[in-house]
Structure formats: structure tokens, C-alpha cells
Amino acid sequence: MLDYKLLAALAAVVEQGGFERAANLLGLSQSAISQRIKLLEARLGAPVLVRASPPQATAAGQRLLNHVQQVRLLERDLRHDLPQIDSDAGRTRLRVALNADSLATWWAAAVAPWCERERVLLDQQLEDQDVGLRRMRSGEVAACLCAVEQPVAGARSMLLGEMRYLAVASPAFVARHFPSGLGSADVRKVPAVVFGPDDQLQHRFIRQLGVEGDFDYHLCPSSEGFVRMLQAGVGWGMVPALQVTAELRSGQLCELLPGWSQPVPLYWHYWRTGGQLLEGLTAELARRAPALLAADVQG
Amino acid sequence: MLDYKLLAALAAVVEQGGFERAANLLGLSQSAISQRIKLLEARLGAPVLVRASPPQATAAGQRLLNHVQQVRLLERDLRHDLPQIDSDAGRTRLRVALNADSLATWWAAAVAPWCERERVLLDQQLEDQDVGLRRMRSGEVAACLCAVEQPVAGARSMLLGEMRYLAVASPAFVARHFPSGLGSADVRKVPAVVFGPDDQLQHRFIRQLGVEGDFDYHLCPSSEGFVRMLQAGVGWGMVPALQVTAELRSGQLCELLPGWSQPVPLYWHYWRTGGQLLEGLTAELARRAPALLAADVQG
Structure with a gap:
């Protein structure tokens, strides 16, 4: 199997936006994080990070991050079935891209009960509705809301309303x-x-x-x-x-x-292999979003 | 003097976020834009753009953009004194970085009358108040609102309130x-x-x-x-x-x-060489911002 310590270091650097914050999160020194990234790059024979501020994943790095997120979602299902596997059943992070106008209006009311029930923390990324699939395609997010119907490879899409x-x-x-x-x-x-x-x-x-x-x-x-x-x-x-x-x-x-x-139609795009968590959010949105989106007609 | 046709092509590509839009704006073909950028790079002996999507200015490119903005502001003053210099006295664009919470609250009411009076179009860029000086330093914006007092080289700062x-x-x-x-x-x-x-x-x-x-x-x-x-x-x-x-x-x-x-204090940072336009906006903010920022106390 892959060395997940190295992948976790990569994910922490990108998600936290820096080596120092990644080190704090993982309880490691900055040089330990740096060594893990270098080791990952040596094994891969290609850079995984552009050392900018904040550091950004290369195409190869993004493919790895995509994999890390899929594994995290599958681990969550495993923990549900085998809760004894670790005692620290903390909250799960889920990265989602959405358009600013959804975030500013109906989105919070649609997802709030689900976040609390499923103990999920959302990493919300803004994308214009016309280009939201960019982050989905690059594997940066597990799901996205956008105006385009056609799903990217490995994903499904569902119309929520307009x-x-x-x-x-x-x-x-x-x-x-x-x-x-x-x-x-x-x-x-x-x-x-x-x-x-x-x-x-x-x-x-x-x-x-x-x-x-x-x-x-x-x-x-x-x-x-x-x-x-x-x-x-x-x-x-x-x-x-x-x-x-x-x-x-x-x-x-x-x-x-x-x-x-x-x-402007709004489609929900989500990974097919996102496990029960993503399927649960999809079902919740199918139930709640249409009425919230239609509220402007009665308004 | 410098070849401002080349600099204008660079500014258009960065400000419009792409070669095609830059070509539309300037009424040129995409290959003409591309040739101008290449010529600029040949003269400079260094790349001015990272060919990403959207294209981004290199450090050298940013220094050139900084210069373009300063020249544009000085040209505005010239047009005021010599209005006959061109017949198309359109609106001036001004790039400003500010924190999202100011944009979401008091900012629009403070700048609206001035924008109308001076015929200015604002390019507003979001920056967290702790890091807003980044775009000021890189020359991407002519002014910025942030929580830091110390101005960057070539700029002044003024406390507006908190x-x-x-x-x-x-x-x-x-x-x-x-x-x-x-x-x-x-x-x-x-x-x-x-x-x-x-x-x-x-x-x-x-x-x-x-x-x-x-x-x-x-x-x-x-x-x-x-x-x-x-x-x-x-x-x-x-x-x-x-x-x-x-x-x-x-x-x-x-x-x-x-x-x-x-x-959280809010400081207004602005270029010293920004000309009368930037000085006018600075005076307007000094007049209007403190009362708008203090409105929460009476609220």
C-alpha cells in the first residue's frame, strides 16, 4: 500500500495553506513535514507541490489529494461499521466548491441539520457557477454546485432547481x-x-x-x-x-x-466513490434544496 | 520611453484574466496580444506572465503592472488639465484591495457618491485584513484597506477607524x-x-x-x-x-x-504618486468612513 503518512503531509500543507500550519496540525516539526514531501516526490519522480505562498499542488499532487479525499470518505464508512477502530471519532472534513450566491442565500439552511447530525465540518470553496467543475476535475473537492449538467469522469450530477x-x-x-x-x-x-x-x-x-x-x-x-x-x-x-x-x-x-x-440551473456534482457520507448529503440536498430555491417565487 | 502598447497588452491579459478577453478589450487578435507579450519578454530578457489559467504576472510582470497603474493615474490628472488631449473621456478604472467584511458593510456607502462624481469604475479585490498589503506591495492595486499600519515603500497609510x-x-x-x-x-x-x-x-x-x-x-x-x-x-x-x-x-x-x-483597526494605504484621483478618494474616506464605522455603537 501507499505510505499514507506522506500523503497526509501533502494534504495538510495544501489544506492548511503552509508548512508551518501543517506541522502544527499534525504535531510534527516543519522539517519533518518537508522531509515527507521530499520523500513523496522522490518516490514519484515528480514534484507534488509548487513552493509558492500558499503552496499549491502540481497536477500529480492534485491527483494524490483526490485519492486522499476518497480514502478519507471510505474510512468514515468503515468507522461507522467498526466504531472501535479508533477512539477519537472526531468530525469529518468535506471539501465542497459552490457559487458565492448559493452560499449567500439558501445553502446554509439546507446543510445545517445534516452537518450537525453527521458531525461534518465543511471546507467551502467559492467558484463561479460557470466554472465550478474545475476544482471537481482537479480532485480538490469531493462535490460541487454549478450551472453545468455534464459530470466529470467518476462523478454524477443531479438538478436541484434554479x-x-x-x-x-x-x-x-x-x-x-x-x-x-x-x-x-x-x-x-x-x-x-x-x-x-x-x-x-x-x-x-x-x-x-x-x-x-x-x-x-x-x-x-x-x-x-x-x-x-x-x-x-x-x-x-x-x-x-x-x-x-x-x-x-x-x-x-x-x-x-x-x-x-x-x-440559472443549479446541479449538484458528487464523486461516485464518495461513500455513504456523500450519498447522505446528496439525499439531504434533494429533499431540502428545491423548496429553499423556490422560496423567491412566494416571496 | 517605454513601448506602452506592449505594457497595455500585459495589463489587459492580467486584468481580463486571459488572452482572448484582452484581445476583445483592445480590439486586437489573440496572436497580436501574444506577440506583444513575447516582444516585451524578449526586451526584458525575462518572462512577464505565467501561462496558467488565468495567466498570472511574474514578479517582473507585477513591477510593470505597478508602473502601468501609476501612469494611468497620472494620465487622468493630465486629462483633467488638458481635456482636449482625447475626446473619449471615459471612466477611469481603479484597483483597490479590501477585506470582505468592509465590502459587505460600510464601504459601498462611503465610496458611492465619489465614484459617480469622479466617473470611476472600481476593480475591487478581496484580501483578508491581515494580509491586504500583499497586493499593494506587488503593485497589483493602487490602494488597500487593512489592519496593518506600516505602509509599504512608496505609499502612505491613514487610520479610518475600527x-x-x-x-x-x-x-x-x-x-x-x-x-x-x-x-x-x-x-x-x-x-x-x-x-x-x-x-x-x-x-x-x-x-x-x-x-x-x-x-x-x-x-x-x-x-x-x-x-x-x-x-x-x-x-x-x-x-x-x-x-x-x-x-x-x-x-x-x-x-x-x-x-x-x-x-480591528482599519488603515487606508495609498500610493504617494497616485495623483489627484487617489488623493480625492483618500479625503472622501477620511470624511465619511469614521461615522459609518462607528454606526454599530449606536445600533
Whole structure:
């Protein structure tokens, strides 16, 4: 079998973001961690880490991390069946990638009872919904939420529902920039707010209006910051209806095209060999997510 | 003088996160962009980009980007004095690094009128307040908000105020895990929520309780997701008082140590050679930020 002491050192360095923290976690010296990584690289004949700050796994290292996570999930099932195997039945860590807007809205309510019941600690990683499968493919996470249906090799996907995005801005912003509707100004010159380089929702909205080309935008990589920027009148932007129910009702925000929305499907992707823990979370999400995602319709 | 066509190509690739988007922005072909980068590297005798996805600037590349941003800010001042120099007086882009909790709370209200007045588009980059100077030092951003006072070479810093962090959880979570106060359980075994590897607030709180060593935590790199996780009863965590005024008042969240808070100072760092635009933003923040940051006390 593989030498799991070496693999555990690699996982600790990547998950903790450094050699010193990995050493603290495992109760070892930094030089012991460093030796284990070097030994692993010598056996493999290839580097497993890029020595940057924080250290990052090479392609070979990521493949090993993928394996470590699969083994951890299988060990958890073993512990369930043979609880005497170790006395320190601590909490299990599970790495999941999800889009910021899910994390900012329905996700916590969906997973909270399950985390408590199954004694799971979540390592949540943000990924835009259009590119979330990147971390799944690289083996960094055991599951992910994204807008793409097609699963990566070794995984399955399941549709949970959709998030409806609305184009909104503050009433003062609309009065200033679109005094007589969206057609009354060159929308490319009215500042938008965009979450990050991978966020194409605003681009799609503008194309939907029949306008081509580049437009002015602020970058704001925070879901809550995004809504604050819109409320403060910095720009217009696309937000999940779920997230701005209260702001729309109170009149702090209003829709640029009332009644129009852009649906974005949400698929749950999970490893086939993730064991009972991942299957349990999948069943829990299938039960709870659709109602939480549909709450914006009643709102 | 330097060949700014080459530098503009480099800036576009890094800021847009790819060669194709850079080509679209500049109205060039991808191969033209690629040739400009190669020419720049040939002249410099060193690579300026790591060809990853997205492409990243090398140390030499970052030094060049730093220069590009300084020149852009100086050009803005020139345009103000000589408006006839170009007819397309579009909006200026300004890259700023800030901590997620500021972006999620007071920041938008502080900068909104200034952005509109000065026709500025913000590229906001998230950095934990303990490490925000990293991007300032590397020249990726022209200004940053962080908890450290000491400015980097070529920059100044100014204290804006402080954010008060409270240790909070849902009442049900407190009843379940701390039925008779914080002393009634091993706090290391009660799950916390931590923003990311650089977030030490929860570690400091635990050390403040006189407890040493590792503890159980979820990772949640989203300010709004963080509050949702606490509300859903997934864990306890440290949040700015500003962000949870309503939740504390309504009883959805409660303090683990009522009356106790951890202040985190916020310093504004900005380039000395940033020109009038950056000086104007600095003056605006000096005027508006202190009252916005102090709003949690009245809350």
C-alpha cells in the first residue's frame, strides 16, 4: 500500500495553506513535514507541490489529494461499521466548491441539520457557477454546485432547481441613468457591477437588450458587497431574486425590466466513490434544496 | 520611453484574466496580444506572465503592472488639465484591495457618491485584513484597506477607524453546545466558522479564553454566507457588529460573551504618486468612513 503518512503531509500543507500550519496540525516539526514531501516526490519522480505562498499542488499532487479525499470518505464508512477502530471519532472534513450566491442565500439552511447530525465540518470553496467543475476535475473537492449538467469522469450530477436572477438598481440610480426606461440611455455607458472575470450574467443581459460590445463595470467579488453597491447607487447588476426579496419589497432596489428574470440551473456534482457520507448529503440536498430555491417565487 | 502598447497588452491579459478577453478589450487578435507579450519578454530578457489559467504576472510582470497603474493615474490628472488631449473621456478604472467584511458593510456607502462624481469604475479585490498589503506591495492595486499600519515603500497609510468583532451564534446553537455558558463545554470541540486560512479572529478568541491548540471549524469564504451559517446553527464565529445589528436585535443571533468585542483597526494605504484621483478618494474616506464605522455603537 501507499505510505499514507506522506500523503497526509501533502494534504495538510495544501489544506492548511503552509508548512508551518501543517506541522502544527499534525504535531510534527516543519522539517519533518518537508522531509515527507521530499520523500513523496522522490518516490514519484515528480514534484507534488509548487513552493509558492500558499503552496499549491502540481497536477500529480492534485491527483494524490483526490485519492486522499476518497480514502478519507471510505474510512468514515468503515468507522461507522467498526466504531472501535479508533477512539477519537472526531468530525469529518468535506471539501465542497459552490457559487458565492448559493452560499449567500439558501445553502446554509439546507446543510445545517445534516452537518450537525453527521458531525461534518465543511471546507467551502467559492467558484463561479460557470466554472465550478474545475476544482471537481482537479480532485480538490469531493462535490460541487454549478450551472453545468455534464459530470466529470467518476462523478454524477443531479438538478436541484434554479436561481432566478433579476436586473436591479436603486430607484435613484434608475431615475438618474434611465429616466424614461432602459431605451433612454446607452446601457454600455451606465456602470454595471460584475462579480468577477467569470461572471457573464451582466454581459448576457446587455446582449439580450440587443446591444453588442464592451460596457462599463465595477468589479465586486462579494455577494453582500454586490447588493450594498447596488443599494448605494454605484451601478446596476444581476442578483438572485432570493437575495433581494426584502430590498425589492421595501423599495430600496427596483427591477430594470419588471417581470423579467434569467434562470440559472443549479446541479449538484458528487464523486461516485464518495461513500455513504456523500450519498447522505446528496439525499439531504434533494429533499431540502428545491423548496429553499423556490422560496423567491412566494416571496 | 517605454513601448506602452506592449505594457497595455500585459495589463489587459492580467486584468481580463486571459488572452482572448484582452484581445476583445483592445480590439486586437489573440496572436497580436501574444506577440506583444513575447516582444516585451524578449526586451526584458525575462518572462512577464505565467501561462496558467488565468495567466498570472511574474514578479517582473507585477513591477510593470505597478508602473502601468501609476501612469494611468497620472494620465487622468493630465486629462483633467488638458481635456482636449482625447475626446473619449471615459471612466477611469481603479484597483483597490479590501477585506470582505468592509465590502459587505460600510464601504459601498462611503465610496458611492465619489465614484459617480469622479466617473470611476472600481476593480475591487478581496484580501483578508491581515494580509491586504500583499497586493499593494506587488503593485497589483493602487490602494488597500487593512489592519496593518506600516505602509509599504512608496505609499502612505491613514487610520479610518475600527471594526468591532463579536463572537456570535444562534440561540439554539448556544443552548445545545454551551448550556451553562462558555465554560460548560470544550470550546475546541464545538464547531466554529472561519472565513479562510488567513482569518485568525476565531483562533484569537479561543486563546483569549485561555484555551490552546487546534479546534474544529468550517471554512466559509463569504461574508454573507458566514452569517447564514451562524443563523442556521452550523457553528459560532466572529462577525463585525455592523453586519449583525438586525440579527442581534431580532434574537436570530446572540453573543457568546455579551459586552465583549475585539476591535480591528482599519488603515487606508495609498500610493504617494497616485495623483489627484487617489488623493480625492483618500479625503472622501477620511470624511465619511469614521461615522459609518462607528454606526454599530449606536445600533
